[in-house]
Amino acid sequence: MHHHSSLNLVANDKDIKTPYYQPQGNEIALFEHAFQHQLPVLIKGPTGCGKSRFISFMAQRLGLALHTVACHDDLTAPDLVGRHLIAQQQTQWQDGPLTRAVREGGICYLDEVVEARKDTTVVIHPLTDDRRIMPIDRTGETLHAPDNFMLVVSYNPGYQNLLKGLKPSTRQRFICLTFDYLPAAAETQVVMQESDIDITTAEQLVSLANALRKLKDQDIEEGASTRLLVYTATLIKSGFDPVAACRAGMIEPLSDDADTLTGLMQLVHAVFDS
Amino acid sequence: MEERVGQYWHRFITRAAHNSFPKAKLELQQVKAPLGVFFRAMGGDAGLTISSCSATSHGARRSWLHRLAGTGQKVELAWRDERCLYLPHSLDVLPSQALNQDLYYWLAALATSGSLPADDWLQASQQATIKTLGAFPGLTGRYEQLVAAMLPMRPSLKSLSEAEKYQEKTIRQALCDPGSVTAGTFFDSTISPAPVYLWLHPSPPLATADLSTNEDSTVGLDEAKKIAQADERRRRGERVEMPDDKPGAPFGVRHETSLFTFAEYVKLDRSAEEDEDLSDAEKIADELDQMSLSQSQTSTTSRIKFDLDLPSAAADDLVLSEGIRYPEWDYSKQQLQADYCQLLPMLSRDAVACDLPEHLRKPCTILKRQFQQLAAFPRWHKGQFEGDRLDIEAYVDYWASLQQGQQPAEARLFSQKYPAARDLATLLLADLSLSTDAWINDEQQVIDVIRDSLYVFAESLKAAGDEFAIHGFSSCKPSHVRMHCIKNFSEVYNANIRGRIAAIKPGFYTRMGAAIRHASVLLGRQTEEKKLLLIITDGKPNDLDRYEGRYGIEDTRMAIVEARKQGLVPFCITIDSRANQYLPYLFGRQGYSWISSARQLPQKLPQLYLMLTQRLGQ
Ligand SMILES: Nc1ncnc2c1ncn2[C@@H]1O[C@H](COP(=O)(O)OP(=O)(O)OP(=O)(O)O)[C@@H](O)[C@H]1O
Ligand SMILES: [Mg+2]
Numbered sequence: 041m042h043h044h045s046s047l048n049l050v051a052n053d054k055d056i057k058t059p060y061y062q063p064q065g066n067e068i069a070l071f072e073h074a075f076q077h078q079l080p081v082l083i084k085g086p087t088g089c090g091k092s093r094f095i096s097f098m099a100q101r102l103g104l105a106l107h108t109v110a111c112h113d114d115l116t117a118p119d120l121v122g123r124h125l126i127a128q129q130q131t132q133w134q135d136g137p138l139t140r141a142v143r144e145g146g147i148c149y150l151d152e153v154v155e156a157r158k159d160t161t162v163v164i165h166p167l168t169d170d171r172r173i174m175p176i177d178r179t180g181e182t183l184h185a186p187d188n189f190m191l192v193v194s195y196n197p198g199y200q201n202l203l204k205g206l207k208p209s210t211r212q213r214f215i216c217l218t219f220d221y222l223p224a225a226a227e228t229q230v231v232m233q234e235s236d237i238d239i240t241t242a243e244q245l246v247s248l249a250n251a252l253r254k255l256k257d258q259d260i261e262e263g264a265s266t267r268l269l270v271y272t273a274t275l276i277k278s279g280f281d282p283v284a285a286c287r288a289g290m291i292e293p294l295s296d297d298a299d300t301l302t303g304l305m306q307l308v309h310a311v312f313d314s
Numbered sequence: 315m316e317e318r319v320g321q322y323w324h325r326f327i328t329r330a331a332h333n334s335f336p337k338a339k340l341e342l343q344q345v346k347a348p349l350g351v352f353f354r355a356m357g358g359d360a361g362l363t364i365s366s367c368s369a370t371s372h373g374a375r376r377s378w379l380h381r382l383a384g385t386g387q388k389v390e391l392a393w394r395d396e397r398c399l400y401l402p403h404s405l406d407v408l409p410s411q412a413l414n415q416d417l418y419y420w421l422a423a424l425a426t427s428g429s430l431p432a433d434d435w436l437q438a439s440q441q442a443t444i445k446t447l448g449a450f451p452g453l454t455g456r457y458e459q460l461v462a463a464m465l466p467m468r469p470s471l472k473s474l475s476e477a478e479k480y481q482e483k484t485i486r487q488a489l490c491d492p493g494s495v496t497a498g499t500f501f502d503s504t505i506s507p508a509p510v511y512l513w514l515h516p517s518p519p520l521a522t523a524d525l526s527t528n529e530d531s532t533v534g535l536d537e538a539k540k541i542a543q544a545d546e547r548r549r550r551g552e553r554v555e556m557p558d559d560k561p562g563a564p565f566g567v568r569h570e571t572s573l574f575t576f577a578e579y580v581k582l583d584r585s586a587e588e589d590e591d592l593s594d595a596e597k598i599a600d601e602l603d604q605m606s607l608s609q610s611q612t613s614t615t616s617r618i619k620f621d622l623d624l625p626s627a628a629a630d631d632l633v634l635s636e637g638i639r640y641p642e643w644d645y646s647k648q649q650l651q652a653d654y655c656q657l658l659p660m661l662s663r664d665a666v667a668c669d670l671p672e673h674l675r676k677p678c679t680i681l682k683r684q685f686q687q688l689a690a691f692p693r694w695h696k697g698q699f700e701g702d703r704l705d706i707e708a709y710v711d712y713w714a715s716l717q718q719g720q721q722p723a724e725a726r727l728f729s730q731k732y733p734a735a736r737d738l739a740t741l742l743l744a745d746l747s748l749s750t751d752a753w754i755n756d757e758q759q760v761i762d763v764i765r766d767s768l769y770v771f772a773e774s775l776k777a778a779g780d781e782f783a784i785h786g787f788s789s790c791k792p793s794h795v796r797m798h799c800i801k802n803f804s805e806v807y808n809a810n811i812r813g814r815i816a817a818i819k820p821g822f823y824t825r826m827g828a829a830i831r832h833a834s835v836l837l838g839r840q841t842e843e844k845k846l847l848l849i850i851t852d853g854k855p856n857d858l859d860r861y862e863g864r865y866g867i868e869d870t871r872m873a874i875v876e877a878r879k880q881g882l883v884p885f886c887i888t889i890d891s892r893a894n895q896y897l898p899y900l901f902g903r904q905g906y907s908w909i910s911s912a913r914q915l916p917q918k919l920p921q922l923y924l925m926l927t928q929r930l931g932q
Binding site for chain 2: 118123124125126130131132133178180207251252254255259299300301302303304306307308309310311312313314
């Protein structure tokens with residue numbers, strides 16, 4: 041494994057609240073530069089590869105508040121910006137999470153942004169060019185983002201999302217960080233750290249996961265994520281049979297096709313049988 | 315009567331002699347699908363298909379019962395080449411189904427360790443075993459069980475000559491303790507050992523002159539299917555070279571002079587009686603060491619040759635522009651070969667404007683109604699000046715600004731349902747290669763259902779108001795990739811376009827990569843937000859040159875990857891019953907649809923389009 045200066049920074053960090061994060065490459069430095077120059081960031085990567093973990097790590101590291109919005113297909117602009125609520129006798133404006141972040145400063149993280157409705161781009165665009173403004177039509181206000189405001193969006197370029205896609209005009213407003221699953225040694229570290237499992241089991245799980253990832257798009261839609269690895273390791277650590285834990289934690293979540301599941305369980309046996 | 319008795323005797327003997335456990339028999343077919351997943355997950359090449367292999371001679375000393383029965387000298391062993399992983403058609407060598415199943419999985423695992431160097435089979439097999447067990451230690455237990463079950467099946471040492479005994483002992487040692495038999499162990503090359511089912515084939519039949527041109531021939535579907543199935547059990551007769559047949563080659567076949575060769579045997583047999591059915595004939599062919607081309611194949615071949623002479627420029631369709639160059643992917647070099655293909659945009663010369671064929675009118679009326687609704691697919695639009703519903707959110711906002719003494723801009727307080735435009739363009743790319751000349755039933759050829767599908771598709775999309783283009787392709791070597799324009803995006807679907815659909819005809823081969831690259835360029839120019847590339851085909855990519863098997867598959871895959879990168883959404887609709895062997899690799903599991911009965915293509919195509927575009931989130 042290669043060493044990054046950022047790795048040392050993690051180790052030296054005295055703040056115990058900083059979540060554990062195993063870097064993939066130069067993403068920490070890149071993110072810091074982007075923050076200093078007020079550039080928005082787009083994070084691409086498969087599910088469960090550490091995107092959210094990275095953001096919370098960076099928020100801690102930079103001492104910023106983190107406002108996370110999990111996007112879904114019913115999420116509209118008012119869900120981000122805010123809306124009027126009916127109170128006793130009168131109406132009351134309530135800020136949405138994006139507005140709150142713009143007012144208070146900090147990182148606003150729009151997770152799985154492709155899922156959101158198209159009208160959200162109207163809000164995102166003025167915030168992500170050099171104007172850095174947020175007009176709120178409903179209240180007639182225009183907010184100017186403070187220096188410590190940063191917009192981060194993420195999406196999984198998996199091919200079911202290619203159908204939805206991000207418009208080039210949106211995509212080209214962001215500095216892009218591409219994540220993938222960690223190299224085996226680093227991922228083993230993560231699994232051990234997160235689940236307290238022994239190194240042998242962690243290595244077996246990681247090699248199993250890497251075998252599964254080769255099947256992406258052909259036999260299964262997505263490979264096993266680091267998240268699933270951590271779950272499975274947690275089951276094994278608490279005393280569950282490894283083969284059964286793999287079935288529940290790493291195999292069944294990947295497919296519903298009986299033949300595929302049979303083949304994958306044979307693989308699990310090939311890794312775990314004694 | 316005498317003949318009858320002879321047959322019974324043969325059957326009895328065969329059963330008695332066959333070293334097998336019929337009750338424990340497992341067909342490859344039963345485990346093929348999960349086995350494929352397993353093989354790929356173990357690191358096996360995802361481009362390979364799993365195929366059953368034909369029996370090859372092993373040449374070892376057979377028991378007297380075997381000699382009497384004339385069977386048992388052929389065994390099915392596993393091997394792999396560039397395109398396929400070959401596994402025994404069925405396994406019954408071990409006493410339980412579970413063990414035979416374990417054996418299948420073991421062979422698949424072993425085959426992931428790469429192909430064997432041919433010169434030292436014993437070393438290579440031990441190394442492959444060690445490597446496989448090292449990578450997947452969980453297999454150790456099962457390997458040991460398999461060896462334990464296999465040893466009692468090995469020939470008894472007592473029955474062997476000294477040299478044979480030595481060899482047999484060495485093999486057993488290598489099985490029990492892989493790696494313990496060192497290189498250079500002397501083997502008498504004239505002795506073939508009893509087959510080792512746990513190892514890969516010592517000298518697999520070499521890559522063959524490909525017979526899969528059959529797929530593109532003019533034979534009827536049924537016949538084509540049979541040929542294809544027979545082709546699957548690749549016969550040694552197809553081989554270009556058979557080095558292991560040379561007497562004296564290591565582990566080669568020793569010709570048993572005391573017996574008829576199988577070829578002779580079969581010849582005798584066939585002169586005695588007419589072959590009763592095809593399955594018999596196939597069995598016979600399977601047993602033949604050297605198979606000559608059958609009558610039908612000969613005629614097929616000559617017909618292909620005949621059809622492949624390119625028509626003279628005057629007789630051929632109009633070439634619309636100078637050839638356009640496209641690159642092609644060479645997987646063995648892992649690089650694009652720039653300007654490798656020349657694509658010719660063409661227009662049918664004999665197209666005559668026409669109406670929709672009679673038999674399609676009624677179904678199209680129904681479809682059109684359905685698709686018109688799609689065009690008129692109503693959605694609630696908020697913030698309207700008037701409408702059927704109050705837009706609560708807008709209303710509350712409005713009320714709030716009034717209360718705060720502001721003058722709200724506009725009173726857009728209603729929701730109204732009205733049709734939403736679909737921001738979508740589709741290019742339909744149809745395979746017009748010669749294989750579409752095949753007959754589906756007494757009335758229809760594949761090309762006929764493709765033609766009907768194009769009509770139905772065009773009628774539907776026109777009704778929906780969606781943007782679309784239709785192109786057809788075929789090829790004859792890289793210099794001649796034919797791209798027939800049926801409808802451009804800019805053209806309106808009308809009687810002229812119908813005339814072009816009517817004029818499509820089958821010809822030549824299927825160089826899919828270049829066609830997809832060109833279609834991607836055309837579709838990429840469209841300004842719609844979503845772009846769907848629909849491909850209709852009836853078989854694998856192929857062409858006269860090396861665009862065949864793996865090479866063609868890999869190039870097509872690369873063209874699809876490029877299309878995706880460009881933001882297009884490729885989707886394939888196929889009627890090839892073997893599509894699941896290669897289309898997942900090309901398009902991904904969700905990226906294609908197989909239509910089992912070609913006749914259904916015209917109905918299914920519009921349905922699929924609906925399904926896909928709904929998935930597009932329109
Ligand atoms: N680089 C890493 N360092 C530390 N932990 C990691 C790392 N990558 C993955 N993990 C572990 O994997 C889990 C899932 O990661 P995370 O939630 O960040 O995924 P994600 O990329 O945001 O996934 P999704 O796209 O599904 O939201 C984390 O909770 C953590 O346990
Ligand atoms: Mg996340």
